[in-house]
Amino acid sequence: MSITAMTLRVPDEIAPSIRQAAQAANLSVNAYIVRAARRAATLDAGHQLAELGLGQDLAGEGDTL
Numbered sequence: 001m002s003i004t005a006m007t008l009r010v011p012d013e014i015a016p017s018i019r020q021a022a023q024a025a026n027l028s029v030n031a032y033i034v035r036a037a038r039r040a041a042t043l044d045a046g047h048q049l050a051e052l053g054l055g056q057d058l059a060g061e062g063d064t065l
Contacts, residue, residue, distance in 0.1 A: 018032065
């Protein structure tokens with residue numbers, strides 16, 4: 001697996017919440033953000049499938065489409 005370094009700019013007012021959530025999940029901030037981005041991308045793909053009428057195949061697999 002290759003890794004790409006990216007710079008992420010986060011508003012000061014939400015940075016503490018991200019750090020606290022990462023700590024509560026026992027993850028590094030990086031791992032927490034990667035997990036959140038992966039979930040968002042997966043959910044977005046699910047929404048695209050649902051728009052094509054294929055979302056019912058995903059029912060019960062986590063986030064609601």
